[in-house]
Amino acid sequence: MPVQYYIFLSIALFCIGIMGVLMRRNAIIIFMCIELMLNAVNLLLVAFSKMWVDAGRIDAASAQLFVFFVMVVAAAEVSVGLAIIVMMYRNTHSVDINILSRLKN
Amino acid sequence: MIHLVWLVPFLPLLGFLINGLGRRYLSKPLTGIVGSGSVVAAFVISLLIFFEVRTPGFTPQVVTLFDFISVGSLHIPFAFQVDQLSALFLLIITGVGSLIHIYSTSYMHDEPNEGFARYFAYLNLFVFSMLILVLGANYVMMFIGWEGVGLCSYLLIGFWFKNIEYNKAANKAFIMNRIGDFGFLLGIFLLIQQFGSVTFSEVLPQVASLGENSGVLFAIAMLLFIGAMGKSAQIPLYTWLPDAMAGPTPVSALIHAATMVTAGIYMVARSNVMYSLAPHIQTIVTLVGLVTALLAASIALKQNDIKKVLAYSTVSQLGYMFIALGVGAYTAAVFHVMTHAFFKALLFLGSGSVIHAMGGEQDIRKMGGLKKWMPITHFTFLIGCLAIAGIPGLSGFFSKDEILAHAFGYSPVIYGLALIGALMTAFYMFRLYYITFTGKFRGTHEQEHHLHESPAAITFPLIVLAILSVIGGYVGMPAVFGVPNLLAEYLSPIFAPSAPFLHEHHLSHSLEWGLMGLSTGLVIVMILWARSKFANYTDNGQPTTGFAKVLENKWYVDELYDAIIVKPLMSLSKFFQDVVERSGIDALVNGVGAAVKWGGGRARLLQNGQVGFYIFAMVIGMIVLFVISLFL
Numbered sequence: 001m002p003v004q005y006y007i008f009l010s011i012a013l014f015c016i017g018i019m020g021v022l023m024r025r026n027a028i029i030i031f032m033c034i035e036l037m038l039n040a041v042n043l044l045l046v047a048f049s050k051m052w053v054d055a056g057r058i059d060a061a062s063a064q065l066f067v068f069f070v071m072v073v074a075a076a077e078v079s080v081g082l083a084i085i086v087m088m089y090r091n092t093h094s095v096d097i098n099i100l101s102r103l104k105n
Numbered sequence: 106m107i108h109l110v111w112l113v114p115f116l117p118l119l120g121f122l123i124n125g126l127g128r129r130y131l132s133k134p135l136t137g138i139v140g141s142g143s144v145v146a147a148f149v150i151s152l153l154i155f156f157e158v159r160t161p162g163f164t165p166q167v168v169t170l171f172d173f174i175s176v177g178s179l180h181i182p183f184a185f186q187v188d189q190l191s192a193l194f195l196l197i198i199t200g201v202g203s204l205i206h207i208y209s210t211s212y213m214h215d216e217p218n219e220g221f222a223r224y225f226a227y228l229n230l231f232v233f234s235m236l237i238l239v240l241g242a243n244y245v246m247m248f249i250g251w252e253g254v255g256l257c258s259y260l261l262i263g264f265w266f267k268n269i270e271y272n273k274a275a276n277k278a279f280i281m282n283r284i285g286d287f288g289f290l291l292g293i294f295l296l297i298q299q300f301g302s303v304t305f306s307e308v309l310p311q312v313a314s315l316g317e318n319s320g321v322l323f324a325i326a327m328l329l330f331i332g333a334m335g336k337s338a339q340i341p342l343y344t345w346l347p348d349a350m351a352g353p354t355p356v357s358a359l360i361h362a363a364t365m366v367t368a369g370i371y372m373v374a375r376s377n378v379m380y381s382l383a384p385h386i387q388t389i390v391t392l393v394g395l396v397t398a399l400l401a402a403s404i405a406l407k408q409n410d411i412k413k414v415l416a417y418s419t420v421s422q423l424g425y426m427f428i429a430l431g432v433g434a435y436t437a438a439v440f441h442v443m444t445h446a447f448f449k450a451l452l453f454l455g456s457g458s459v460i461h462a463m464g465g466e467q468d469i470r471k472m473g474g475l476k477k478w479m480p481i482t483h484f485t486f487l488i489g490c491l492a493i494a495g496i497p498g499l500s501g502f503f504s505k506d507e508i509l510a511h512a513f514g515y516s517p518v519i520y521g522l523a524l525i526g527a528l529m530t531a532f533y534m535f536r537l538y539y540i541t542f543t544g545k546f547r548g549t550h551e552q553e554h555h556l557h558e559s560p561a562a563i564t565f566p567l568i569v570l571a572i573l574s575v576i577g578g579y580v581g582m583p584a585v586f587g588v589p590n591l592l593a594e595y596l597s598p599i600f601a602p603s604a605p606f607l608h609e610h611h612l613s614h615s616l617e618w619g620l621m622g623l624s625t626g627l628v629i630v631m632i633l634w635a636r637s638k639f640a641n642y643t644d645n646g647q648p649t650t651g652f653a654k655v656l657e658n659k660w661y662v663d664e665l666y667d668a669i670i671v672k673p674l675m676s677l678s679k680f681f682q683d684v685v686e687r688s689g690i691d692a693l694v695n696g697v698g699a700a701v702k703w704g705g706g707r708a709r710l711l712q713n714g715q716v717g718f719y720i721f722a723m724v725i726g727m728i729v730l731f732v733i734s735l736f737l
Contacts, residue, residue, distance in 0.1 A: 022721050030720075097716040 006047035013040035027085050027095040031078065038074045042067045106153045107187050110168050113150050113195060114236035116143040120229035128222030136218075137210035140225030144206050144232055148199035151192070158192040159595065167242050167306065174245070181303055186242035190599045193439070194239040194371060197446050201363045202232050204566035208454055209355040211562035212461060224264060228359070231257035235364050239371055243304040244293050247372065251289065251336065254365045255282040261360065262352040274348040281345040285335015292328030295321065305375065309602065312378050317606075319383065326383040329376065330390060333369030338420045339397045339427060344663055346420055350412040354457030357412060362419050362449035367442045370423070373430045374439055374599070381433060381603035391431025391515070395522055398424030400660065402529035406536070407649065407656040410467045411456045414537050418493065419449055421530060425508055428523055433607040434511035435600045436593045440581045441508060443592075444500035447577050448492040451570035455486035458559040458567065459541060463552055469540045470644040471552070476542040478556040481564045483542050485571040490538045492574040494531035494628050497621070500578030506621055507583060513620060514610025524624060531628045535635035544641045585617045 013036055020033030045063045052060030085095060092099055120143030124136055131139070157163070165188035174181040185191075206228060213224055234257055238250025256279070263275030293303060299321050300308045315322050333339070338346040349361050360366070373380055373390070380386055398421045405417035422445050429438035460467055462479055476483035492501035505527060513520035546553055558564065581592035612620075649657050658664075711722065 018724065022717065022724065025717070027716075 003047055003051045006043060010040045010044040010047065013037075013043065025096050025098055027088065027097055030097070031081055031085070034081075035074060035078065038070060042070055045070070106150070106157055107166050108168055109150065110154060110185050110187050110240065111170060113147045113154070113199070114233050114240065116147045116150075117229040117232040117236065119143060121226045121233060124222045124229065125226035128219045128226065131218070131222050133210075133214070133218055133221050136222045136225050137206075140229055141203065141206035141210060143229055144199055145203045147232070147236070148196070148203050151195040151199045154187060155192045155196055158187065158189055163189070163598075165306070165598075169242075178301060179297060181243055181245045183246065184242035184304075185240040185246075186305060187240070188599065189596050190371075190374060190439070191239050193443070193596070194367075195236065197443055198232065198235050198239065198364050201446050201450050201570075202359060204569055205355045205359045205363075205450065205454070208358075208457070208563055208566045209353075211560050212355055212457055213353060220264075224261075224353070227257055227260045227264070228356070231261065231360060231365070235368070238368055242306070243302075244296060244308075245303050247375075248286075248289060248293060251332070251368060251372075252286060254360070254368060255279060255286065255336070258282070258349070258360050258365055261356040262349045264352055264356070268351075271351040274345075274351040278345040278349050281342045282335050285332045285342055288328045288330075288335070289332025292325050292332065295325045295328065299325070309376065309378050312382060313602070313605075315382070317382065317384065322379060322383040323386055326376070326379050326386040327389070329372060329379075330386065330393075333372055333427075334393065337366045337369030337423050337427070339369075339393050339424065340400065343397060343401070343420050344659075344666060347413050347416040347659070350410070350416050354412065354453060354460060357416070358450045358453035358457070361416065362453050363446035366419065366423055367426075367446070370426045370430065370438055370442050373427075374435050377430075377435050377600050378602040378606070380430065381606040387431050387433065389431075391428055391519060394424040394427025394429075394431055395519060395526075396424070397421070398428065398526040399522060399529075402526050402533065403656055404659050405533040406529060407653055409470055409657075411459065411469050411472075411537065411541065412453070412467055414469075414533060415449070415452055415456060418452075418530065418534065419445075421526065422449065422493070425505065425523065425526070428512055428519070429508040432511050432515035432519070433603065433609075434508060435603065436581070436590075436596050437504065437507040437511055439596060440592055441504040444492070444504040444574070444577050447570055448489045448501055448574040451485060451489040451567060451574055452493070454563070454567055454570065455482050455489060458482040458563050459486075461559055461563070462556050463548065464555050466548065466552060469537065471548045472541045472546070473544045473548075473642065474542070474546040475556070479558045481558060481567060485564075485567040486542065487538060488571045488574055490534045493534050494632060495527060495624060496628065497625055498575070500574050500576070502625070503578035503581055503583065506624060507581065509624060510583070510612060510617055510620055511610075513616075514612055520620075524627070527624060528627055528631050531631040532635050535632045536639050539636055539639035540642045544639075545643075547644060583617065585614050585621075 017033045017035075017037035017040060020036065021030050024030055024033065045067050049060050049063035052063075089095055120139050123139050124131065128136075165186055167184050167186050169182045169184040171183050172180065173183040206225070209224065209228065213221055216224065231254060234250045234253025236250070238247050238254060241247040241250060259275045259279040262278055263272045265271055296303055296308060299315075300311055302308055312322065335342040346361055346366070350357055352360075380390065401417045401420035401424065405414050405421065408414045408417060422441070426438045426441050426445070429435070429441060458479065459472065459475060459482060462475070462482075463472060466472070488499070492499040495502045495505045509520055509523055509527065512523050546556075580595075581590055582588045584590065648654075655661070
């Protein structure tokens with residue numbers, strides 16, 4: 001499979017993720033979109049890794065290892081973020097980010 | 106002893122520090138002793154130095170204290186030059202100064218302790234500055250003293266600072282002095298540029314090498330003379346001196362009669378080779394002196410305040426000294442400085458005694474017949490008047506006639522005009538004497554009861570100065586009398602460098618006797634005329650009219666200066682305040698603040714609390730960073 005397919009898919013996923021982050025009101029949906037962005041990057045990393053290894057550079061296999069790092073960071077970040085959302089829900093009984101403008105003024 | 110010359114200015118400085126810093130704690134007797142004692146001690150040392158300097162074959166000695174300014178090849182040490190001229194001035198300053206300090210202990214007795222100490226501190230500081238001026242071995246040292254005496258003049262004229270008019274007079278004196286000082290400073294700069302040094306012993310011998318028609322030399326001499334015009338109250342910078350009478354009378358005696366105003370004369374005498382060599386400067390100096398002498402004498406004819414008459418008399422006599430300097434008679438000028446210090450200080454101190462007895466009254470129209478109540482003051486004042494008028498036998502006669510004789514040798518026209526000034530001098534002085542001391546008393550009854558002779562601390566200096574006014578002239582007898590001119594011999598090493606460039610006019614002996622007789626005769630006529638007019642003076646209360654009114658209003662010079670200089674400067678200042686300050690600088694500074702406020706207001710909108718917006722801003726920031734990293 002030509003590597004461009006993977007690149008286009010990755011870009012599409014990433015843009016959808018960004019759009020979601022910017023436009024959605026529900027905090028949990030925003031988190032899901034952040035995860036989407038991270039996974040798009042993971043996909044890109046793996047695709048390029050295979051491309052270079054096939055081209056002869058075997059040290060590019062370390063990119064696949066980097067994917068694990070990204071996944072670990074995503075997991076940590078989700079745990080913290082969900083904890084914040086839970087606290088937020090307990091205080092305001094909503095996960096709508098427009099309600100949370102208490103930093104205003 | 107000469108190596109201890111630094112003690113002479115240092116002792117008054119010490120007096121200044123003690124009285125100035127301790128003014129809240131010292132008692133009046135202690136203050137008086139510290140203040141007067143420092144100057145008396147300085148006088149004793151000056152006397153010892155003078156005897157050393159008088160020995161024949163004495164060469165000028167320089168005592169260097171420390172290196173003041175050392176920049177590149179320019180070296181200005183803090184050094185004192187002890188030679189015949191400075192030793193003489195030392196005696197005059199410390200001698201007359203001591204007497205005035207002693208006088209002040211009684212005159213200023215009514216002041217509170219703190220004011221009394223402040224007065225003596227300022228007076229000591231003044232003596233210190235004046236001594237630095239005459240002892241300095243270079244023009245910069247002289248300028249330090251020059252500025253110092255200007256400052257002390259300001260402090261002492263405005264001594265009673267709660268009176269706004271006195272403050273204005275003090276301001277006027279200081280500002281006019283500063284105008285002159287500006288010229289002096291420019292002269293020093295030119296000197297440095299031309300000769301690379303300001304030390305007398307280095308610059309003055311080099312002056313001759315500039316030749317007869319040097320424009321630079323004229324510029325230097327003229328600029329230094331502008332300084333002298335300010336300090337010694339010549340036209341056009343003379344109007345501060347009559348206003349300076351706002352200060353206490355001993356201050357007027359010391360500063361504005363005997364010492365500070367003679368600083369200009371000292372400077373020209375010190376730079377005599379410059380003034381003999383530079384083209385046209387002699388004419389300028391003579392004419393300025395002549396016009397000043399005549400103008401001031403004319404104003405004095407119609408003044409009714411006892412101190413104002415003496416003030417204009419001082420301006421006039423200073424004009425005579427400058428006439429002497431202008432025609433090349435340097436010894437005569439210094440001689441007149443000395444005798445003038447004696448009789449003018451005497452006259453001022455005498456007037457102070459009168460003012461004291463009259464309870465503060467200074468208008469002579471309210472006095473009269475005072476000789477009955479104040480015999481010592483009357484007699485010494487009379488001697489002062491005789492001396493200044495130029496009656497033979499008294500000091501003023503010898504010094505003034507020497508000036509007139511040299512003026513005749515320069516130009517008979519100048520002699521004629523100067524003689525007219527001398528006759529006016531005799532007339533207004535004896536007008537003052539007769540109105541004040543003879544006739545009927547015209548004051549109020551309370552004033553009459555208060556009249557008394559002043560205490561010893563006041564009359565003692567009067568007596569000493571009267572004796573000096575009589576015998577002080579015999580050191581400078583003209584050759585026609587057959588006795589050696591001690592003063593001329595003493596000062597000859599100072600003025601010898603000028604001799605090759607001056608055109609000596611020798612008058613025949615018979616001509617000299619004739620001139621002396623003429624002036625004496627006319628002076629006696631003037632005195633008798635004054636007696637006939639004023640001996641039984643009654644104030645008829647009518648306002649003066651015509652030309653007399655012009656004289657009484659000082660030729661409206663103050664009003665002229667006010668219109669030409671003061672008002673334009675004030676309106677310029679007002680313009681700067683209203684337009685430039687408000688619309689310009691304030692707008693700029695406030696505008697910066699307003700701009701920051703506006704920017705802050707705009708930036709605040711970023712913080713709207715909406716999380717969605719924050720994420721959006723984060724994304725924008727990331728994109729920007731990526732783009733930048735692409736280009737770097």
